[in-house]
Amino acid sequence: MNVVYDTALGEQVQLIGPGQRRFTMYVCGPTVDNSPHLGHGRLAIVFDLLRRHLERRGVEVVMVQNITDVDDKIIDRARRSGMSPVEVAREFEAAWFSALDRLGILRPTKSPRATEWISQMIGMIVEMIDSGSAYRISDGVYLSVDRVEGYPRLSRQDREELLAGARVEVLEEKRSPLDFALWKLVGAEEYGFESPWGWGRPGWHTECVAMSLGLLGEGFDLHGGGMDLVFPHHENEWAQASVLGKRFCRHWMHNGLVEMGGEKMSKSIGNTMSLTEALDRYGARPLRLAYLRAQYRSPLEMGEPVLEESERALERIDDFIRRAQGAEPAVPTPKIEEFATALDDDLDTPRAFAVLFEAVRAGNIALDTGESERARYLADSVAGMLGWVGIGTERLVLSDEVKDLVTRRERAKAERDYATADQIRSHLGEMGYLLKDTRDGPVISRA
RNA sequence: GGCGGCGUGGCCGAGUGGUUAGGCAGAGGCCUGCAAAGCCUCGCACAGCGGUUCGAAUCCGCUCGCCGCCUCCA
Numbered sequence: 001m002n003v004v005y006d007t008a009l010g011e012q013v014q015l016i017g018p019g020q021r022r023f024t025m026y027v028c029g030p031t032v033d034n035s036p037h038l039g040h041g042r043l044a045i046v047f048d049l050l051r052r053h054l055e056r057r058g059v060e061v062v063m064v065q066n067i068t069d070v071d072d073k074i075i076d077r078a079r080r081s082g083m084s085p086v087e088v089a090r091e092f093e094a095a096w097f098s099a100l101d102r103l104g105i106l107r108p109t110k111s112p113r114a115t116e117w118i119s120q121m122i123g124m125i126v127e128m129i130d131s132g133s134a135y136r137i138s139d140g141v142y143l144s145v146d147r148v149e150g151y152p153r154l155s156r157q158d159r160e161e162l163l164a165g166a167r168v169e170v171l172e173e174k175r176s177p178l179d180f181a182l183w184k185l186v187g188a189e190e191y192g193f194e195s196p197w198g199w200g201r202p203g204w205h206t207e208c209v210a211m212s213l214g215l216l217g218e219g220f221d222l223h224g225g226g227m228d229l230v231f232p233h234h235e236n237e238w239a240q241a242s243v244l245g246k247r248f249c250r251h252w253m254h255n256g257l258v259e260m261g262g263e264k265m266s267k268s269i270g271n272t273m274s275l276t277e278a279l280d281r282y283g284a285r286p287l288r289l290a291y292l293r294a295q296y297r298s299p300l301e302m303g304e305p306v307l308e309e310s311e312r313a314l315e316r317i318d319d320f321i322r323r324a325q326g327a328e329p330a331v332p333t334p335k336i337e338e339f340a341t342a343l344d345d346d347l348d349t350p351r352a353f354a355v356l357f358e359a360v361r362a363g364n365i366a367l368d369t370g371e372s373e374r375a376r377y378l379a380d381s382v383a384g385m386l387g388w389v390g391i392g393t394e395r396l397v398l399s400d401e402v403k404d405l406v407t408r409r410e411r412a413k414a415e416r417d418y419a420t421a422d423q424i425r426s427h428l429g430e431m432g433y434l435l436k437d438t439r440d441g442p443v444i445s446r447a
Numbered sequence: 448g449g450c451g452g453c454g455u456g457g458c459c460g461a462g463u464g465g466u467u468a469g470g471c472a473g474a475g476g477c478c479u480g481c482a483a484a485g486c487c488u489c490g491c492a493c494a495g496c497g498g499u500u501c502g503a504a505u506c507c508g509c510u511c512g513c514c515g516c517c518u519c520c521a
Contacts, residue, residue, distance in 0.1 A: 041521090158450070228520055230516075258521085262513075293460065300460095301460090305458070309471040319485065323485080358469075439478065
C-alpha cells in the first residue's frame with residue numbers, strides 16, 4: 001500500500017514501512033515576497049492531499065514547511081515600497097496563510113521562519129568550513145561541490161554537462177563554477193545578520209537543511225517541493241547534509257508545475273493568476289477539484305476554461321449528493337476504499353475521480369429507477385470521497401426567512417398562483433439565492 | 448549546447464500489448480407552469496513514417512512539434 005515516485009531513484013517506492021505509525025515530511029514553503037499564485041496553490045494541495053491520505057490510513061503525519069523571509073526579492077520590494085524587509089515578509093506571510101486557509105489546506109505542524117534559524121545555519125557553515133568542505137572568499141562562504149560524494153545525484157545530471165551548460169556567472173575565486181554560496185557578505189547598511197565572517201545573509205539552500213534536520217531529525221521520511229526546486233535547491237540541500245555527515249530525507253517527491261496556455265505559470269512570463277483571485281471567483285471547492293484533475297507529477301493546465309469546467313463538474317456531484325441526501329459515513333464504504341486505493345498508487349487522483357464520477361452516474365440511475373437504498377449508499381460514498389481529499393460536501397445553512405419563502409412559494413405553486421411563485425423566486429434571487437425546481441422538489445443554492 | 452519529459456477525440460486529462468478511463472463542451476431523448484437546472488444515451492481518439500508482434504495508443508528506430516531544468520521560481 002501506498003507507493004510514491006521518488007525523484008532521486010526515478011521509480012516508485014513504498015512510502016510507509018511495515019508497522020510505521022508516524023511519518024515526517026518537510027515541504028519547501030514560499031519566499032514571502034509576493035502574494036501566492038495558482039502554482040503555490042498546487043504545491044499546497046498536493047502535499048495536503050498526501051497528508052490527509054496518510055492520516056486517513058492511520059499514520060500520524062508531522063509536517064514542517066518553512067517560510068523564507070530573507071531573500072533579495074523581499075529586500076528589493078521593501079526598498080521600492082519604503083517598508084522594512086521584515087514588514088514585507090510578515091505581510092506576505094499573512095497573505096500566504098490566509099489564502100491557504102481559504103483553500104482548506106491544513107496548517108503545517110510547524111512553519112519555521114528562516115530568520116529564526118540564523119544561528120543554527122551559522123553553526124552548520126562553521127562545521128562545513130572546519131571539515132574543509134566549505135571555504136571563504138572575498139564575498140562570502142561557499143560549499144565546494146568537489147567534496148560532495150556523487151554530486152549531482154538528485155537531479156541525475158552529468159556533472160561535466162552541468163558545467164558546460166552552466167549559465168551562472170563564474171566568480172574567479174570559486175574553486176568550481178558549481179560551488180554555491182552558504183553565506184553572502186553585505187554592506188553594514190544592508191539588511192543582514194552578524195556572523196563569524198562579517199555582516200551578511202545566509203544562502204538560500206542552507207535554511208532548509210537546518211530546519212528540516214533541526215525539527216524532524218536525521219533520516220526524516222520525505223522532502224517535497226515543486227519540480228523546479230530539484231536543481232539547484234534540493235540538490236544543494238542534499239549536498240550540505242552530505243558533507244555534514246547527516247542522513248537526509250529517505251525520499252524525495254516533487255509536484256509538477258501549473259501551466260497557463262501551455263506554458264509554465266511564472267511571474268517573469270506574466271501568465272499568473274493569484275490564488276486569492278481564483279478563490280474569489282470560483283471558491284475553494286471547485287479550485288481544489290481543478291487541482292486534483294491531473295496526477296500531481298503531470299503539468300497542469302489552469303485558467304478560466306478549466307476552472308469553469310471544474311465548477312460545473314462539482315455542481316453535478318453536489319446535485320447528486322443533495323438529491324440522494326448523502327452524507328459522509330463514519331466507516332469508509334467499499335466504494336470509498338476503491339477511491340482510496342487509487343490514491344495509494346502515487347496519488348492517482350484521475351483514477352480516483354473516475355471512480356467517483358462512475359458512482360455518481362450509477363447513483364443517478366438508481367434514483368431514477370427508485371432504488372433509493374442503493375442511491376443513498378452511493379451518495380454516502382461520494383460524500384466520503386470528497387471528504388477524503390478535503391473537498392467536503394456543500395453545506396448551506398438556510399435562515400428561517402428563506403425557508404419560509406420557499407414554503408410560501410411551494411404553496412403558491414400548488415395553488416397555480418405562478419405570479420406569486422415567480423415573485424418569490426426573484427426575491428430570493430435578490431437575496432443571493434438561486435432556486436431551482438427539480439423532480440425532487442425545490443433546490444436552493446448560492447447564486 | 449547538455450539533461451529530463453511530453454505529443455491521446457472540440458478542450459482538460461488517465462491508460463501503457465488484446466476488454467468503456469473520467470470530466471467539460473456538443474448532439475438526441477426524458478422531465479418540466481415558466482425559468483434554470485437535473486437525469487439518461489451517444490465519442491471508437493491516441494503527432495508522422497517505418498519496424499517488432501497473431502495483435503500496438505501502449506515496445507523499437509527515425510522525423511516533426513512542444514515543454515521543463517541547467518539562473519530567482521512551488
